Amino acid sequence: MTFWTVAGVVVLTVIIGLNATQIAAPYINYVAALARPKVDKKGLVLGVTLLLMSVLYFFINVGNFAGEGLSGMTDSSYIGFIWAGPVGLFTQFQIAVVLAWFIYCAIQNPHLRAIAYLLTLAAVSMSFLSIGHASNAAWWGKLALLAHFIVACVWFGSLYSLRKLATSLPIAEAQRVMVKFGAHMTGAVPVLLFAGVLLYRSATGSWLPSTPFSSYDIVFMTKLSLVVLILLLAAVHKLVFVPQLQTPAKAKRLQTSVTWEIVLAIGILTAAAALSSAFSPH
Amino acid sequence: MKTLVKILIGTSLLLSAYANAHVSLVSSSPAAGEVVTESPKVITLSFAGEVRLAKMMLHAEDGSMYPLDHVMSMTPQATFEVPVKESLPIGSYKVGWTAMGSDGHKLTGNFSFSVRE
Numbered sequence: 001m002t003f004w005t006v007a008g009v010v011v012l013t014v015i016i017g018l019n020a021t022q023i024a025a026p027y028i029n030y031v032a033a034l035a036r037p038k039v040d041k042k043g044l045v046l047g048v049t050l051l052l053m054s055v056l057y058f059f060i061n062v063g064n065f066a067g068e069g070l071s072g073m074t075d076s077s078y079i080g081f082i083w084a085g086p087v088g089l090f091t092q093f094q095i096a097v098v099l100a101w102f103i104y105c106a107i108q109n110p111h112l113r114a115i116a117y118l119l120t121l122a123a124v125s126m127s128f129l130s131i132g133h134a135s136n137a138a139w140w141g142k143l144a145l146l147a148h149f150i151v152a153c154v155w156f157g158s159l160y161s162l163r164k165l166a167t168s169l170p171i172a173e174a175q176r177v178m179v180k181f182g183a184h185m186t187g188a189v190p191v192l193l194f195a196g197v198l199l200y201r202s203a204t205g206s207w208l209p210s211t212p213f214s215s216y217d218i219v220f221m222t223k224l225s226l227v228v229l230i231l232l233l234a235a236v237h238k239l240v241f242v243p244q245l246q247t248p249a250k251a252k253r254l255q256t257s258v259t260w261e262i263v264l265a266i267g268i269l270t271a272a273a274a275l276s277s278a279f280s281p282h
Numbered sequence: 283m284k285t286l287v288k289i290l291i292g293t294s295l296l297l298s299a300y301a302n303a304h305v306s307l308v309s310s311s312p313a314a315g316e317v318v319t320e321s322p323k324v325i326t327l328s329f330a331g332e333v334r335l336a337k338m339m340l341h342a343e344d345g346s347m348y349p350l351d352h353v354m355s356m357t358p359q360a361t362f363e364v365p366v367k368e369s370l371p372i373g374s375y376k377v378g379w380t381a382m383g384s385d386g387h388k389l390t391g392n393f394s395f396s397v398r399e
Binding site for chain 2: 065078081085087090136277278
């Protein structure tokens with residue numbers, strides 16, 4: 001694995017994380033009944049960061065193919081080559097995501113905002129259908145990817161806000177938000193897991209990894225191990241920490257535990273980015 | 283934060299330990315290891331699936347490069363025929379190629395052949 005591959009995986013992880021935050025934004029506002037600012041300045045900063053990361057990801061791919069060190073990132077012939085391929089299409093969709101997101105952050109009209117959000121969601125979805133094995137998958141493989149991706153985005157994209165809300169809201173209100181989130185995720189996680197199994201079947205042609213394990217299988221099993229850990233941690237939150245959320249000390253404990261959930265989520269997103277950009281199931 | 287950095291480094295190291303496998307080159311002309319008696323006018327690469335050929339280079343044993351009439355392919359295809367611009371003198375040659383799979387992944391490979399009397 002080269003510098004370019006590692007750099008690509010890291011930047012793609014950041015892009016997925018930013019997309020997850022975008023996709024989860026209206027959901028967490030709804031669950032926590034948060035008032036939305038007139039102009040969402042943090043959202044605009046997120047959009048600018050996403051634009052920079054998408055451009056960086058594109059040029060990392062240019063540099064990877066040019067194979068001439070950092071100077072290869074500006075090779076015009078390779079820029080044209082990458083732009084005409086899956087990574088170029090991914091970048092174009094991510095630019096569309098940023099434009100739709102800027103509208104979402106800046107406008108007040110709820111109907112137009114809903115349309116801007118749906119455009120953001122559609123462009124994010126299309127971008128991830130353009131790269132990795134999904135670009136060649138059958139319709140059900142693409143559908144599985146979308147279901148898996150969107151549920152994971154809503155879950156992981158909510159964690160940072162939930163971490164803050166654990167201690168910033170009055171305790172009873174924080175508990176209400178956590179209970180609601182836990183109930184929603186209890187319904188969504190089976191969809192996430194079922195879609196994940198279908199996704200693996202679509203990518204590899206088998207239901208489970210078998211020996212000899214390919215490098216794709218090993219990364220997949222690493223991701224699966226992290227998924228098991230995050231599910232266990234989420235279960236502890238739902239069954240123990242949230243019901244006991246009655247004092248500031250318990251709120252702090254939950255906040256620390258959600259931090260660990262975020263760390264696990266970053267690990268899962270990194271593995272997902274590697275499966276999309278660095279490893280092939282074939 | 284330190285924990286996060288450790289996890290990211292650990293993940294990178296884990297991933298770096300494994301090589302990836304993609305659509306492969308199934309045949310070429312001249313074939314890998316083949317000895318030909320005439321300088322080839324065209325080098326043909328055939329892949330297991332459709333790819334876009336980005337780069338192809340032909341080097342002699344002493345490292346000198348022989349030009350190929352190759353332009354980057356903008357549309358994916360499974361077979362590429364690349365003309366050799368100069369007649370190759372007797373010796374051993376190495377062909378290196380770089381292509382993009384239909385999933386956007388980078389594919390690389392090389393093979394050698396010889397020209398003998």
